[in-house]
Amino acid sequence: MxxxxxxxxxxxxxxxxxxxxxxxxxxxxxxxxxxxxxxxxxxxxxxxxxxxxxxxxxxxxxxxxxxxxxxxxxxxxxxxxxxxxxxxxxxxxxxxxxxxxxxxxxxxxxxxxxxxxxxxxxxxxxxxxxxxxxxxxxxxxxxxxxxxxxxxxxxxxxxxxxxxxxxxxxxxxxxxxxxxxxxxxxxxxxxxxxxxxxxxxxxxxxxxxxxxxxxxxLGKVYENLMVDVKVTNHKLYERAIRIIRTLTKVDEQTARQALEQANNEVKIAIVMLQTGTSIVEAKQRLNQAQGDVRAAIKIGDER
Known part of the structure; x- marks a missing residue:
């Protein structure tokens, strides 16, 4: 019909x-x-x-x-x-x-x-x-x-x-x-x-x-920034650096070094800088917080 x-x-x-x-x-x-x-x-x-x-x-x-x-x-x-x-x-x-x-x-x-x-x-x-x-x-x-x-x-x-x-x-x-x-x-x-x-x-x-x-x-955003952005080209790399600097207030060189140490994973770089921890501990905190950057940083504050 x-x-x-x-x-x-x-x-x-x-x-x-x-x-x-x-x-x-x-x-x-x-x-x-x-x-x-x-x-x-x-x-x-x-x-x-x-x-x-x-x-x-x-x-x-x-x-x-x-x-x-x-x-x-x-x-x-x-x-x-x-x-x-x-x-x-x-x-x-x-x-x-x-x-x-x-x-x-x-x-x-x-x-x-x-x-x-x-x-x-x-x-x-x-x-x-x-x-x-x-x-x-x-x-x-x-x-x-x-x-x-x-x-x-x-x-x-x-x-x-x-x-x-x-x-x-x-x-x-x-x-x-x-x-x-x-x-x-x-x-x-x-x-x-x-x-x-x-x-x-x-x-x-x-x-x-x-x-x-x-x-x-799911914790892929911190404040209103895309902290889980995948760094696949120059534009996204520069965005990642800006995000790190905005949230941690570090200079450009420090942000680039942290991102490199974190294998281009913005979340890890942020947690490392905000808590003064190693890449291993930053990963552990993020895992414990199920990927939530805000929660991972708070875990550091509680210690």
């Missing part, structure tokens, strides 16, 4: 842009900006749902599981982008946060026609990842009805993995297959049905929230 997509919020026509083809360039930009301002407010309305998703993500990571984003088209690309930024930002393995897109990696830069229309494809991609009950699967679909994503969530629930549905339509079909639903309703798009606009912006904000908050809760 063919679905009536016209009933979806994401397919509704925006009364503010009915004549957008007659607008000047400035008028088009103005109306787009006005519509974009509604996105953050829509996300604010679902913060309680996002909080639950973050807690599920944290539980999965603490249990040795993974966060796996699943989507098609723009939704899939958003998941992939969020996932690939986690290793350099938080020094996590590349297989801890994973982005799956219908059609595979080729679909990130080029549309793969029909890839999203089969539930079995979503299931098969999770099978290839050896999905297990410790993992969290976050299905992303603005429409809330993409077969590829539905297939993935169905399989995830079947084997006992936790599931979250992220959509832009209330009471979505996708939501029926998830333990937790985040329906962020941003209203009709500037261009009817073009969910790469407001819906995608809202979803990117929420994915950023989920991964970033989970990593903060």
């Amino acid at each position: 063919k679905e009536d997509l016209s009933t979806l919020t994401t397919e509704a026509r925006n009364p503010q842009t009915m004549k957008i083809d007659t607008f000047s360039t400035r008028e088009i930009l103005q109306v787009m900006n006005e519509e974009d301002q509604k996105v953050a407010l829509a996300v604010k309305e679902v913060l309680s749902d996002v909080e639950i998703a973050v807690n599920r993500a944290l539980e999965a990571l603490q249990a040795g599981g993974r966060i796996i984003y699943v989507g098609a088209g723009t939704s899939g690309r958003l998941g992939v982008m969020d996932a690939v930024e986690c290793p350099p930002t938080f020094s996590v393995p590349p297989d801890l946060v994973i982005g799956l897109i219908a059609g595979g990696t080729e679909a990130f830069t080029k549309a793969v026609e029909g890839a999203e229309d089969h539930e079995a494809f979503g299931e098969n991609d999770l099978i290839q990842l050896d999905l297990n009950e410790r993992d969290l699967v976050i299905g992303i679909a603005a429409s809330g009805r993409t077969p590829y994503v539905i297939g993935a969530l169905q399989y995830a629930k079947k084997i006992g993995a936790k599931t979250v549905a992220l959509t832009a339509n209330p009471n979505s079909k996708l939501g029926h297959y998830a333990d937790q639903v985040i329906d962020v309703v941003v209203g009709p798009e500037v261009l009817t049905g073009s969910t790469r606009l407001k819906a995608a912006t809202a979803h990117k904000m929420i994915l950023n929230m989920i991964s970033t908050t989970a990593m903060i809760r």
